[in-house]
């Protein structure tokens with residue numbers, strides 16, 4: 001086989017990419033119009049770079065060069081490799097919705113519990129009787145160019161609904177499996193929780209053996225009804241040379257609870273951007289996560305919170321463990337709108353640097369237009385504490401073991417915020433795997 | 440009697456300032472040595488250098504442990520060989536459960552000595568036994584290492600580790616500070632229980648009080664980085680009455 005033929009031609013222009021993909025993208029009429037407009041927006045702006053304020057630390061032009069052509073529809077062999085990857089997942093006991101190379105794989109997925117509805121994105125977009133279908137590709141929450149790119153090219157995804165008052169026992173689990181190399185995979189999924197509904201959403205990003213250098217472009221759009229509660233856990237374990245550019249757009253009703261945790265150990269370049277809007281009063285959101293990065297990994301967590309109504313609380317804590325010449329980025333923006341009195345918003349970031357070349361960038365931004373609020377942010381960046389290391393070594397732990405124990409403690413304190421025992425264990429396992437690979 | 444610890448003409452600098460100016464001390468197996476002296480005389484510095492804390496520059500002299508060059512060993516090697524320092528200021532380690540820490544440390548020492556790991560039931564049994572003897576509530580072990588502990592609890596956690604690891608050289612740096620009289624008596628009993636003909640102790644203290652409970656064989660007075668006087672246990676009583684002023688003058 002000629003390896004060179006498998007690589008995208010370096011001069012492969014973005015316009016060709018859309019032209020090539022267009023015929024297979026689901027949706028006609030208004031859907032196709034939104035796609036074309038979104039792509040035109042992307043083509044005009046291009047990949048974000050360091051002079052775009054929101055992307056200043058994550059210059060995708062420098063890090064990715066260009067977007068790869070869209071992945072082919074997975075064949076039988078690809079599905080078999082995806083199945084093998086699924087067998088190795090740490091997270092079990094969930095209702096799995098599996099997306100292979102951006103296409104829903106019914107034969108690898110589970111039937112939803114009572115109270116949960118499941119539709120494929122491509123089916124909804126193709127349903128010409130649905131007058132508002134094109135709205136799924138529109139979003140007012142952000143003008144971000146990578147969200148526009150995702151709208152243009154999303155091939156599939158799941159559209160999940162949890163009925164009012166329903167409490168599905170098993171976590172809803174969207175599993176992204178990449179089997180192809182040097183391709184883009186674009187997906188968009190939805191979850192709507194009805195009034196007083198309670199659920200857990202897990203998102204896993206994994207790789208089938210042999211898949212390399214792919215780009216995941218995902219978006220998930222979440223609505224919580226009044227009194228609804230969602231536990232949200234994402235685990236990014238993509239191949240070490242892959243990219244993962246993901247966006248979450250979350251809208252919270254009144255008296256809702258949203259507890260989110262994101263752990264990234266994989267991907268050469270990753271960006272998780274979450275846009276979270278408080279639309280109803282007395283709602284609490286806690287958004288936490290940790291990046292474990294080594295070699296030349298680049299991991300970015302960017303959170304934008306909009307406190308649009310009074311009396312809501314938000315807590316954000318993102319941690320990073322950065323080794324070798326890896327780089328971690330945290331950007332946290334809190335917008336408190338003029339009416340949002342009694343907002344209580346706190347954001348914290350802690351970075352542990354394990355080498356002299358490791359880097360952690362932190363950009364907190366508070367934009368406050370109400371006067372009776374409590375808002376704060378804090379940041380710490382540093383190496384392992386020498387006095388703690390010495391204490392452990394004086395008790396007999398060799399240097400590497402003493403370091404590992406302190407790193408594990410740092411990671412463990414973050415992971416503790418995951419409420420579900422088995423999901424917390426899965427996150428611990430991912431972290432342990434990263435630590436083992438280090439020593 | 441064979442020497443357990445020999446410190447010969449030890450000179451130590453910290454950040455370009457000499458703290459220990461040629462200190463000499465020999466502790467034989469079976470002995471308890473007390474080191475007394477005013478604040479800042481270099482007692483903790485000596486204990487840190489013996490344990491292998493980084494940041495100290497030894498410019499002259501040597502430290503032998505059972506005849507081996509201690510300064511050539513990593514801190515964890517020293518621990519595995521039986522050197523134990525009960526710290527004056529034990530650190531808090533958030534996120535590391537005390538129980539996990541104790542087991543990992545004990546097994547790391549055993550592994551370094553070529554011994555088999557201690558099984559979980561054996562370990563738990565031993566911890567329970569030591570906790571009962573030292574009147575330490577087991578709940579303390581569920582918390583992070585020293586996290587939220589009072590000064591006294593931290594000191595008791597040090598004695599607990601000493602009882603668990605059964606080292607051959609125990610250095611106790613101001614173990615009495617932060618302990619009330621009952622806690623002091625229990626901790627001293629823990630130390631005394633370890634007194635065997637094979638072990639040696641260096642008890643660093645500011646006050647004579649502790650030495651009522653842990654009766655020393657030899658008392659040294661340290662001042663300005665040197666041992667300025669050595670004697671029997673009656674020297675401690677003498678110091679209690681006349682204070683350290685006489686030695687301050689001599690060394691100045």
Ligand SMILES: Nc1ncnc2c1ncn2[C@@H]1O[C@H](COP(=O)(O)OP(=O)(O)O)[C@@H](O)[C@H]1O
Pocket residue numbers: 453454458476477478479480481482483484485
């Ligand atoms: N890390 C350090 N940096 C600078 N000076 C130090 C350091 N540690 C100790 N010293 C100095 O060394 C001297 C002895 O301190 P220390 O050994 O703690 O005395 P002691 O335990 O007898 O009170 C003091 O003057 C103290 O200020």
Ligand SMILES: [Mg+2]
Pocket residue numbers: 482483484527612613
């Ligand atoms: Mg001291």
